[in-house]
Each structure stands twice: as structure tokens, then as C-alpha cells.
Amino acid sequence: MIPAHVPADRVVDFDIFNPPGVEQDYFAAWKTLLDGPGLVWSTANGGHWIAARGDVVRELWGDAERLSSQCLAVTPGLGKVMQFIPLQQDGAEHKAFRTPVMKGLASRFVVALEPKVQAVARKLMESLRPRGSCDFVSDFAEILPLNIFLTLIDVPLEDRPRLRQLGVQLTRPDGSMTVEQLKQAADDYLWPFIEKRMAQPGDDLFSRILSEPVGGRPWTVDEARRMCRNLLFGGLDTVAAMIGMVALHLARHPEDQRLLRERPDLIPAAADELMRRYPTVAVSRNAVADVDADGVTIRKGDLVYLPSVLHNLDPASFEAPEEVRFDRGLAPIRHTTMGVGAHRCVGAGLARMEVIVFLREWLGGMPEFALAPDKAVTMKGGNVGACTALPLVWRA
Numbered sequence: 001m002i003p004a005h006v007p008a009d010r011v012v013d014f015d016i017f018n019p020p021g022v023e024q025d026y027f028a029a030w031k032t033l034l035d036g037p038g039l040v041w042s043t044a045n046g047g048h049w050i051a052a053r054g055d056v057v058r059e060l061w062g063d064a065e066r067l068s069s070q071c072l073a074v075t076p077g078l079g080k081v082m083q084f085i086p087l088q089q090d091g092a093e094h095k096a097f098r099t100p101v102m103k104g105l106a107s108r109f110v111v112a113l114e115p116k117v118q119a120v121a122r123k124l125m126e127s128l129r130p131r132g133s134c135d136f137v138s139d140f141a142e143i144l145p146l147n148i149f150l151t152l153i154d155v156p157l158e159d160r161p162r163l164r165q166l167g168v169q170l171t172r173p174d175g176s177m178t179v180e181q182l183k184q185a186a187d188d189y190l191w192p193f194i195e196k197r198m199a200q201p202g203d204d205l206f207s208r209i210l211s212e213p214v215g216g217r218p219w220t221v222d223e224a225r226r227m228c229r230n231l232l233f234g235g236l237d238t239v240a241a242m243i244g245m246v247a248l249h250l251a252r253h254p255e256d257q258r259l260l261r262e263r264p265d266l267i268p269a270a271a272d273e274l275m276r277r278y279p280t281v282a283v284s285r286n287a288v289a290d291v292d293a294d295g296v297t298i299r300k301g302d303l304v305y306l307p308s309v310l311h312n313l314d315p316a317s318f319e320a321p322e323e324v325r326f327d328r329g330l331a332p333i334r335h336t337t338m339g340v341g342a343h344r345c346v347g348a349g350l351a352r353m354e355v356i357v358f359l360r361e362w363l364g365g366m367p368e369f370a371l372a373p374d375k376a377v378t379m380k381g382g383n384v385g386a387c388t389a390l391p392l393v394w395r396a
Helices: 026-035 054-061 078-082 091-104 107-131 136-141 144-153 157-171 179-199 205-210 221-234 238-252 254-262 264-277 326-330 348-365
Strands: 039-042 048-051 133-135 282-287 291-293 296-298 303-307 369-371 378-380 386-389 391-394
Touching (some): 048 054, 054 282, 054 291, 054 303, 091 221, 107 133, 107 144, 107 348, 133 136, 136 238, 136 386, 144 157, 144 205, 144 221, 144 348, 157 179, 157 221, 179 221, 238 264, 238 348, 238 369, 238 386, 254 264, 254 326, 254 348, 264 326, 264 348
Antiparallel strands (some): 039 048, 133 391, 282 303, 291 296, 369 391, 378 386
């Protein structure tokens, strides 16, 4: 049922988890919304608004006063069950819990982790190079960032496949688990590690964060569970999706491969531009007050979906947004891939470092590569869109 305050000309049949044509091209599927109004109402997933123009996405993403992060996602019941810290908090409460998390992910720790990222990348490449081909998603993109994150929180690397599946159920649910089962599976896995970190802190990320007081007091067990649950899910999908999209671009554009091989000094700027060009993360907000935007009113209680793709690829936000221009990354780029404002991704620095290291290592150690001519690239939608298959070939 469409609410009375939603104008008929704003209603669209658009499922964020399965936009038309998403398996062939995630970005083209989303860009169909750029041809209409800046704020539309989707009839899928219980009904919700979608910010469908760059300026509207950016404006609403930054409105932390009237648009709360507590709902987490349009998936029914997910936010109420997960109760992530600090992702689902607002205002002063959010700031109090975000501060220890940011200290745990301080730049000195990210810099110290870089040799580990290089080592993991090189080991994976050594096994792939002689083969002459790979499915980049399963053979590299889903391994490198997940192994780094599991190292960061000091849990066994052999648990990666199991945890990867939990991450997929959060961002692209297939109905095989209820949200309660998903939360319980994560909590059951994490609890032995949390209990140990709280009793005997080590050098891992969880220990660093839990050692920092929250407003001058220790973390409670419930708060520790909610924070670790948040970081676990946050580290399982987003960087893997980004690295997959970066590799897809380079496979389609051998001239960019050659340029970065010849000019590795351009890689940091290239990473920033590629992260702008291939955004796949979206967030949900619930209105805690009426919000007027794009000529309509978002009523208190409405859900609003904010896709970074519709800011970064809007021609009104960026000149020729679908073109990758590495010189664009030589100056700060106000893209939305990592979010906006108070809730900007706490792991943004880590993600950027991993993309830069991937580019340096892969382009420095692998032959020129291309898409396999006899196999298809496939993609999926969801709160984090991604390549699900990326077949690459090169001369072994």
C-alpha cells in the first residue's frame, strides 16, 4: 500500500536487491533512476524512499539530525535485531562510541598493516600467475581483504569461508537465514574472542577498542558484543566488492593498466578516482522528523535509501562521471563511496590503503590481463553491490 503522502508520480517498481539488469551491470541498473525525480518511492521491501539524484543523496546523507541511522537497512527487522555500535547510533551517543573505534583504526595502525597486505597479495599472486586465468572474485578479491581483516581482529584465517557467508547474508540476503539466526551465528562465533579480549587485552583491533573508555567508563559486555558484531560485518564485504570493481575496470581498459605500470606514482590518485567511479555501498535512514526534499515531504517514520552510486555517477555532481580520470584524484574528491558526515566509514583509511596496495602489487607482479572472452562477468545488487564472477586471463 502506498502512503497517502507519496505522490503517484514518485512511485517506482525498483527492488534495491534486484534492480532490472543488475546481473549484467550494477551501475547501469541504478542509473535508470537518474532520469526521473530526485526522490522516489519504491514499492518493494515494504515501501521506502530512494534518493535518486546526486545532490539529494549528499544532502540527506549528511542530515544526521532528522534522519537516524537506527534502522540500519530496509530489510525488515534487521536494524532492530543487530543494534550495531556505532553504526546505528546518533548524536552524542554515536560520538562517544565512535571515538574508541576511530582510535583503534588510527592511521599508525593502518600504516603498520601495509606490509601484511603486501605479503598476502604476493602469496596469492604467486599461486595464480602460472595458471594464466582466474575468477578474480573467488580467487583474490574475497581472500585478500578478508584475510587482512581477520588478521586485524586476530581470529583464525581458516574461518574465512564461514564468515564470508554471514557477510553476504547481511548485505544481499537470500532468505536462507532469518535476521535473528544471522545475529546469533555472528554472536556465537565472536563471543569466545570478545570474552578473552575483555579479560586479557592483546594487540588486535578488538582489544585496542575495548581498552578505550566510553565516556570515562569501561565497555559493558552487551556494548562489546554490539561493537564487535558491527566491525565483523563491516569488514566482510565492502573492500572485497571494491577491489573486484577496480580489477574489472582495469581488465576493460588496458590503457589504464599500462599507464599505472609506467607511472606507479599515479596509483594513490588512481585509487581515489576508481573508488569514486565504482561505488557500491548504500545506507538506509529512518526519519525522526518530517523532512522536505525535492518538492516532497519525507514523513516521520519513513525509510530513506541513500545509494552512493547515484551521487558519484550523477553528471550534475561530477563532470563526465563515468570517465575515469586519474588527474581527478590529484585533488580531494567529494565522492560518497565512504559516506558523508558523522557516519563516514570508520574503516575508510584501511580500505583506501588496501586498494592502493592491491594496485601496486598486482600491476607490479602480474602480466597484462583481460576479461576471459568465453565467460561472463556477473553482478549482484544489495546494500553492497558486487561482482559475483570476474573471469580474467593473461599470458602465463
